[in-house]
Amino acid sequence: MIKIDNLTKIFDTPNGPVTAADNIQMEIPQGEICVLLGPSGCGKTTTLKMINRIIPPTSGRVFINGEDTSGLDTVDLRRNIGYVIQQIGLFPNMTIEENITAVPRLLGWDVNRYKARATELLEMVALDPAVFLKRYPKELSGGQQQRIGVARALAADPPVMLMDEPFGAIDPINREVIQDEFLKMQQELKKTIMFVSHDIDEAVKMANRIAIFRDGRLVQYDTPDDLLAHPKDSFVESFVGDDRALKRLRLVNVAQVMESPAPCVTPQDSLETALQQMEEHGYSHAITLVNQQQQPIGFVSKQVAQTTKGYCGEHYVGLKGLANINDDLRKIASLMFTHDSTWMPCVDDSGRLVGHISQRGITHYLGATYRRDGRQAAPYNLKLA
Amino acid sequence: MLRPALKRASYILALILMFLIGAELQSNGFIEEMLGYQEDVVYLTGQHIELVAISGGIAILIAIPLGVLLSRPGLAHIAETAMQGLNIGTTIPTLAILALSMSLLGIGTLPAVFGLCVASLLPIVRNTYTGLLEVPAHLREAAAGIGMTARQMLLQVEIPNALFVMFAGIRTALAINVGTVPLAFLIGGGGLGELIFTGIDLDEPVMMLAGAIPTALLAIVVDLLIAMLAFLIVPKGVNPLR
Ligand SMILES: Nc1ncnc2c1ncn2[C@@H]1O[C@H](COP(=O)(O)OP(=O)(O)O)[C@@H](O)[C@H]1O
Ligand SMILES: [Mg+2]
Numbered sequence: 192m193i194k195i196d197n198l199t200k201i202f203d204t205p206n207g208p209v210t211a212a213d214n215i216q217m218e219i220p221q222g223e224i225c226v227l228l229g230p231s232g233c234g235k236t237t238t239l240k241m242i243n244r245i246i247p248p249t250s251g252r253v254f255i256n257g258e259d260t261s262g263l264d265t266v267d268l269r270r271n272i273g274y275v276i277q278q279i280g281l282f283p284n285m286t287i288e289e290n291i292t293a294v295p296r297l298l299g300w301d302v303n304r305y306k307a308r309a310t311e312l313l314e315m316v317a318l319d320p321a322v323f324l325k326r327y328p329k330e331l332s333g334g335q336q337q338r339i340g341v342a343r344a345l346a347a348d349p350p351v352m353l354m355d356e357p358f359g360a361i362d363p364i365n366r367e368v369i370q371d372e373f374l375k376m377q378q379e380l381k382k383t384i385m386f387v388s389h390d391i392d393e394a395v396k397m398a399n400r401i402a403i404f405r406d407g408r409l410v411q412y413d414t415p416d417d418l419l420a421h422p423k424d425s426f427v428e429s430f431v432g433d434d435r436a437l438k439r440l441r442l443v444n445v446a447q448v449m450e451s452p453a454p455c456v457t458p459q460d461s462l463e464t465a466l467q468q469m470e471e472h473g474y475s476h477a478i479t480l481v482n483q484q485q486q487p488i489g490f491v492s493k494q495v496a497q498t499t500k501g502y503c504g505e506h507y508v509g510l511k512g513l514a515n516i517n518d519d520l521r522k523i524a525s526l527m528f529t530h531d532s533t534w535m536p537c538v539d540d541s542g543r544l545v546g547h548i549s550q551r552g553i554t555h556y557l558g559a560t561y562r563r564d565g566r567q568a569a570p571y572n573l574k575l576a
Numbered sequence: 577m578l579r580p581a582l583k584r585a586s587y588i589l590a591l592i593l594m595f596l597i598g599a600e601l602q603s604n605g606f607i608e609e610m611l612g613y614q615e616d617v618v619y620l621t622g623q624h625i626e627l628v629a630i631s632g633g634i635a636i637l638i639a640i641p642l643g644v645l646l647s648r649p650g651l652a653h654i655a656e657t658a659m660q661g662l663n664i665g666t667t668i669p670t671l672a673i674l675a676l677s678m679s680l681l682g683i684g685t686l687p688a689v690f691g692l693c694v695a696s697l698l699p700i701v702r703n704t705y706t707g708l709l710e711v712p713a714h715l716r717e718a719a720a721g722i723g724m725t726a727r728q729m730l731l732q733v734e735i736p737n738a739l740f741v742m743f744a745g746i747r748t749a750l751a752i753n754v755g756t757v758p759l760a761f762l763i764g765g766g767g768l769g770e771l772i773f774t775g776i777d778l779d780e781p782v783m784m785l786a787g788a789i790p791t792a793l794l795a796i797v798v799d800l801l802i803a804m805l806a807f808l809i810v811p812k813g814v815n816p817l818r
Contacts, residue, residue, distance in 0.1 A: 245721055270723030280718030284736035284811040293732075294722050327813030343722070353721075 193219040193242065193351060193383055198251035200237050211237040213407040215251070219400070222381035226394040229404035229430070235387040238404070239353050242385065243272045255351055270294055273344030273352035273382070277359050279336050281328040287313075287339055288324040294347040305346075312342040317372060334365040341373065345380070352384045358393070370396060391431055395419070395438050403427050416442050439557060440520035448520065448556045449537045451546030455479045456491060458504025465503050466496040479536045480507045485543040487513065487536040513538055514548050523548060606782065613786040616771060621790050624757055624767035627685075628798065631692035632753050636746060639697050643704025643742075644730065659705060662698045670695045670756040678763040688765025695756055696749035703745025707738030736811050743806035750802060754795040758787070768794075 200212040212234045219225040227235040240246040242253050244265050253260045260268055281290050288309045289296075295305040313320040316338040328336055337358060344352055358366045358373075374397065377384070388394050394401050395415045403411045403418070403426075411423040419435040419442075422428035432438065454472050456465045458480065469478050477490040480503055489507040499506055511530040514523050514537045527535065527550060534549040601607050646655040670691075677691030711734050719729040735742075761769030768787040775784025812818050 243721060245717060266723050266725055268723075269721060274718070274721035276714060276718055276721065278712075278714035278718075280714045280721075282715060282718070282733055282737075283813045284733070284739075285813065293724075297723055297728065329813060 192221045192254075192256055193225075193385065194254040194257075195238075195242075196252045196254065198238065198241055198253065199249050200234075200241060200246060201249045210407050212241065212248075215409050217402055217409060217412055219383055219385060221256075221383055223399035224377065224384040224386055224397055225400045225402060226386045226388050226398035227402050227404060228388055228391065228394045229410075231389060233404040234407040235389075235404055236355055237407075239355055239385055239387050242351075242353055243269050243274060270298060270347065271349050271351070273346075273349040275340050275344045275352070275354040275357040277356040279333075279340040279360065281336055281339055281343070283328050285327075286324065287326050287328070287331070290328065290339060291342050291346055293343060298347055308346060312346060315345070315376060316342045334361050334369060337361055337369060338372075345382075350383060352382045354384065355387045356389070357386070359388075366393075373397075392438070395441060403430065436557060437521070437524075440524055440553070443520045443556065444516065445514045445518050445520070445523060445537050445546075445548055446516040448552050449514070449516070449546035449548045450552060451537070453479060453536065453544055453547045455481045455487070455536075455544055456503045457481060457483075458502065458507075460503045462491065462496045462499055462501055462503060462506060465491045466493070469493050469496065476533075479544060479547070480504075481544050487538065487544050490536075510536070515540070516545060520553055524550075524553065609782045610786050613771065613783060617768075617786055617790055620766065620768045620770055620787070621794070624791070624794065627688060627692060627757050627760055627765060627767050628750070628754055628794075631689045632696060632750050634689070635693045635696040635749060635753070636700060638693070639700035639745075639749070640704050640742070642697075643701045644708065644735075646701070646705050647708035655705070659702065662701055665694075666698045670752065671759055671762075674756070674759055674763050683764035685765055687763055688760035691763070692753055692756055692760065696753040699748040699752070700742070700745045703748075704738065704742050707741030707745075708734050710741065711737045737814055739810045740806065740814060740816065743802065743810060747799065747802045747806070750798050751795065754791075754798050758791055 195215050195217050198212055198215040199210070202209045202211055215234075215238055217225075227238060229235055237246055241248045241251075242260075244260075255272075281287075282293070285293070288306070291309045291312050292300075292305040295308055300308070309324060310320040313323055318335060318338060323331070323335070323339075328339070331339065337360065341354075341357065344354075358369050361369060370393065386397060388397070398415050401411075401413060401415055401418050402409055405426055411418060411427050413421075416439060418427070419431055419439045422431055422435070428435075454468050454474075456468060456478055465478055468474075472478075475493065477492045479487050480489045480491055482488050487510060489509050491503050491507050495506050511532045512526040512535050514526070514535045516537055516539055523535065527533065533551070534547055536544055537546040537548050539545050645651060646658055673695050674688070674691040677687040677694070681687035681690055715733055715737065716729065719733045724732065757765075757767050758769030758772055760767050761773055768791045771787025772784050772791070773787075775781065775787060807815070807817050810817075
């Protein structure tokens, strides 16, 4: 856990003092990623660098796991904090192996232990040790260097990581890939991470909590969903963007929104049964058809069931789209728009039908947080209308 | 595609020329006459090398720590002034430095070594200083951020990354040094200058050449040696030659 207590930094410049961080007060729970977010020059980097004292604070204190770090030796403090900088900063004179093992070597690990660690770390960041250990940084692509930067910070398994726009220098496609890999690693490693970004999409994707900065002040500190649903003031609102409701879609997965259990029919059922089921559950358009393994294979429309006699297996239409329970709502919304459908069967990882998701369900879910807060609800609904 | 061919042609031409000159010199007895100085040449070359090695060695030992010191943030306020001072130092002709050194320390090996040392100090100090300052700030930040002490940062990050530039300084310094050593004879320092200057005085071109040719060869060998050292010592990741 990191606790920042009244942290302030005032730079003395030829043009007078500049307050880069103004009484910052925040707490990052154990194992969470906190993203410091805000426009350029708002004090994110300054705040981050006061944690490992690359920038000495003017006043205020930093506690790590309850311990006041001002009492610690600077070098010891830094060896226990993983640090990733935007420029990556791999040492060009060292091989990848030497770069990754820099901290373990400073800590005096024995050769076998740190060599084994280097191999393990390269595998963790999805690079082949046989290929990369003996290479030099200049022989790697930007994305590969960035991975090594992260591996170096993780080398001595520090409980806390500081990352200053770590994926900023990579092209958008690789950035998504590295973000995903990093999140997957974090699920196992559970580091307490402070992460600087100026990109709201990155923040929403990576963060457990987002801290919005403006002119050296912490304006809002909330979970991504709360931040998007309830921006505190017009600055935050404009910073998170007009499409903040859509951004929230990404934070919710199908399992949270779907209606289950899902009524369905089999090919052997008669159309009469299908119609009966639809009326019973209030379905106005169609019902899902599943095979013997409970896997959706199509749907029977209400219109057909009303006008035709026979079995479902003879009168169904192929599936338009399928939602996995782990998909986020952004993907589902996109699928629904593509297929011009208002609902979709949901399946688990073995492909079995477990529920239904509908546009109404999604709107309802997102609306629930807005309705909780009357002040926000009115303008939001107006915007939609 | 013309260049390699041109290069090869010029090599061949040079070889033919050298062969012709060799043959001519052999036929007019020049080489035999030169061999008459063999003993002197060997002895004086030894002395010459000794002067280069001692004065160059001392210059390196003084200049590198000095350059490192000046590059430290704590001395930033005087570093530029000091570098300016040293820059003015280079404009003094090496012969004048030797003369000043003699007026200070008399004649003999000591003033010669001292003068040579001073003359070859500056390029090393300057290149060490600028090489270290040119190490990107983010590398220093990364080093500090992972918990290196100032000393570890200097030895593991700053110097290795400045080493190529530092070697360039050493190369320049030794070129100046080797070129100045013949002058050391004038203040009683010995070396191949003895043959050169005596040869000039006595109007004996062969004697002069017996001093001049080994001096020139030595300069080339020293330069190659430093280049080779740079190739081997500067880490592969920051060595433009590899
Ligand atoms: N070393 C410094 N000296 C003077 N001013 C600085 C220094 N570092 C940062 N600042 C100022 O502090 C403010 C915050 O900077 P920074 O924390 O780097 O912003 P961010 O990372 O959010 O872009 C800016 O106005 C910047 O100009
Ligand atoms: Mg910044």
